[in-house]
Amino acid sequence: MQMRPQIQIQSVIKALSDVVLPAIDPxxxxxIEQGKLSIGLLALLAQQLPNQFRFDCDExxxxxxxxxxxxxxxxxxxxxxxxxxALYEATQLAGGTLDAAQASPADVEAMVRALRVTxxxxxxxxxxxxxxxxxxxxRDAVLAMSKEQLLRDRSMLLMQGWEPDxxxxxxxxxxxxxxxx
Amino acid sequence: MTADKSxxxxxWIAELRARFPTEREIxxxxxxxxxxxxxxxxQPLALETLVDGVRSLLDAELNTPYELRDARWLxxxxxxxxxxxTLEWQHPQDGLSCTAMVLRMEPSESxxxxxxxxxxxxxxxxxxxxPVPPVYWCDSEGDHLPYxxxxxxxxxxxxxxxxxxxxxxxxxxxxxxxxxxxxAPQFVEHLAKIHTAEFRGKGLDAFDIPEVGTTQCAxxxxxxxxxxxxxxxxxxxxxxxxxxxxxxxxLPVLDRAVVVHSDYRLGNFLFxxxxxxxxxWLDWELGRIGDRHQDIxxxxxxxxxxxxxxxxxxxxxxxxxxxxxxxxxEKATGLSINPRTVHWYKVYNDFMMxxxxxxTGYRTARGSKTHQDVLVTxxxxxxxxLLDEMRTLIEEAV
Numbered sequence: 001m002q003m004r005p006q007i008q009i010q011s012v013i014k015a016l017s018d019v020v021l022p023a024i025d026p027x028x029x030x031x032i033e034q035g036k037l038s039i040g041l042l043a044l045l046a047q048q049l050p051n052q053f054r055f056d057c058d059e060x061x062x063x064x065x066x067x068x069x070x071x072x073x074x075x076x077x078x079x080x081x082x083x084x085x086a087l088y089e090a091t092q093l094a095g096g097t098l099d100a101a102q103a104s105p106a107d108v109e110a111m112v113r114a115l116r117v118t119x120x121x122x123x124x125x126x127x128x129x130x131x132x133x134x135x136x137x138x139r140d141a142v143l144a145m146s147k148e149q150l151l152r153d154r155s156m157l158l159m160q161g162w163e164p165d166x167x168x169x170x171x172x173x174x175x176x177x178x179x180x181x
Numbered sequence: 182m183t184a185d186k187s188x189x190x191x192x193w194i195a196e197l198r199a200r201f202p203t204e205r206e207i208x209x210x211x212x213x214x215x216x217x218x219x220x221x222x223x224q225p226l227a228l229e230t231l232v233d234g235v236r237s238l239l240d241a242e243l244n245t246p247y248e249l250r251d252a253r254w255l256x257x258x259x260x261x262x263x264x265x266x267t268l269e270w271q272h273p274q275d276g277l278s279c280t281a282m283v284l285r286m287e288p289s290e291s292x293x294x295x296x297x298x299x300x301x302x303x304x305x306x307x308x309x310x311x312p313v314p315p316v317y318w319c320d321s322e323g324d325h326l327p328y329x330x331x332x333x334x335x336x337x338x339x340x341x342x343x344x345x346x347x348x349x350x351x352x353x354x355x356x357x358x359x360x361x362x363x364x365a366p367q368f369v370e371h372l373a374k375i376h377t378a379e380f381r382g383k384g385l386d387a388f389d390i391p392e393v394g395t396t397q398c399a400x401x402x403x404x405x406x407x408x409x410x411x412x413x414x415x416x417x418x419x420x421x422x423x424x425x426x427x428x429x430x431x432l433p434v435l436d437r438a439v440v441v442h443s444d445y446r447l448g449n450f451l452f453x454x455x456x457x458x459x460x461x462w463l464d465w466e467l468g469r470i471g472d473r474h475q476d477i478x479x480x481x482x483x484x485x486x487x488x489x490x491x492x493x494x495x496x497x498x499x500x501x502x503x504x505x506x507x508x509x510x511e512k513a514t515g516l517s518i519n520p521r522t523v524h525w526y527k528v529y530n531d532f533m534m535x536x537x538x539x540x541t542g543y544r545t546a547r548g549s550k551t552h553q554d555v556l557v558t559x560x561x562x563x564x565x566x567l568l569d570e571m572r573t574l575i576e577e578a579v
Contacts, residue, residue, distance in 0.1 A: 002416050002539050003561045011546050015555035018225045113416055120422035127426030139423060139579070146420040146572045153565035160562040164483060164495075 001153055009046040013039055053105050060098050067091040151175065186412065187548060188219040201408035203401045204389040204469070210296045211405075215412060222549030223289040226327060228252055231264050234326035235284055241325065242318050245271040255283065260293045260466075262286045262552050265335060281335030282317065287328040290550035292541050292557050294409070295466040297321050297329040299387045303440070303468045304333065306383035311371040312336075314461045336461035338451030355487055356447070356499050363457040365500040366509070368450075371459065372480070373513035376439045376473045388470050396432035398471045399525070403428045406533045413540035415547070420568055424532050427575055433522040435472050443467035445476050446485040447498045477518055478526035481506065483570055484534065484563070524578055531571035539564035 021035045074084045126138050155172040184193045194215045232252050247270035255263040264284040272278040301319035315334035323329045391398035407425050444464045451461045487499035497506045542561045546554040
């Protein structure tokens, strides 16, 4: 998926800064202020995006550690005991989630990129000096993977309006749900 | 070797040139692009800067007084900056004239990196063959303007009817049936004239002529675009590697060398609405001397077509069904169309368009190299649809 948020945000900031903002009527102070704030928020978003997942994991680890301390120290009547039980249960769930979140989105993206490159290199080499008999299988595997992946890529970008028959493309949510099952 | 594509080394540029031999002028332009890549991005230019550049070019080209006025920005097109202006000057044939003109200039790096010299020569060569805008001067190396540019006449007409809806670059335009009926015959006739025109002796020295009876034409083409993919892509795509290998394994033999427009479609010609006459063919920058099947395949691409009112009939370039288009073309030219070669060029064209949208579109926007990175980024989104069309075509060929 080449159309990632970072390049979109960068281009929108440039268009707003270089073209749109200078064209606003200098007497329209509200529009100028909101234009600048829009650019500022987009810049903040660009800075946040790569770190957001690790930021949340970092906070979750801190909260789990603190919750365990709270559970250990809290003593009291029924109300306190019920709260301790609820926090204990929530901490267990949170711990499981944190344990499962070992790879970050950046890690996953890096592996996607690496496998794209190395798979492509194998295709090139097989057509260059591989045994002729294996080419059909290699070709069919790449075509089959591409068919499924490109359906998801197209669905992800459906609102741009490129599809001649948009109703033929399932929603990205339904496709990802189906993959996860 | 893993290359830093934002700061390409001289050794990597040399390696790409050796791996992908193509026409000399294409090689020169792509090499120049890579040598300049590490330089600054596009900085917003004042209109006055362009006016000064045009004056410098005119001072070098004209030896009579002139007056340049009414300079203004033009929108339209994803790849070049355009400025309209009026020139009062001594026209070589018409004497004292007041001529509406357009400056067409490259940004720092374009979504389509091409040669202004080739564009200039090809439009000149097509004068008298099909309607083209008059082209006046070329600053092929950016000696006068900030970047390479050419100046041509302001042809009358529109690219789509005032009432039609379409997306960026004229894609997806819906034309009413009566307009289609009048434009379609001209559309076919002009393509036939381009493909049957004599191009030798027309000053096309920025073009190399591929050898008939060989696969050289197709090889130059795939070398051109695979080189651009290597130069520009960020995320690799296994399907692109498969497509390149498939194209090389199935190269067609050239049976006749002709002028190929390479972007022949609705949205790239002007017509006057009062008499529905095509007045100018635009965007010759990808033109080459090559195989007519390339234009046939391009024109019939799904990306440039539209559905008829019945919702079932797909119209080539939004004008006529593909079978009718091919039959009319063969009749007008006396040249046959080989479906296998068209099929190969459909894969080739998708490979080229996917390269431009996914690789060059990303690379130019990432480097802040154009005057409209936001549009270039928007166009990245068409990539998956093009790839899927290419995938289907390869499957159909198996």
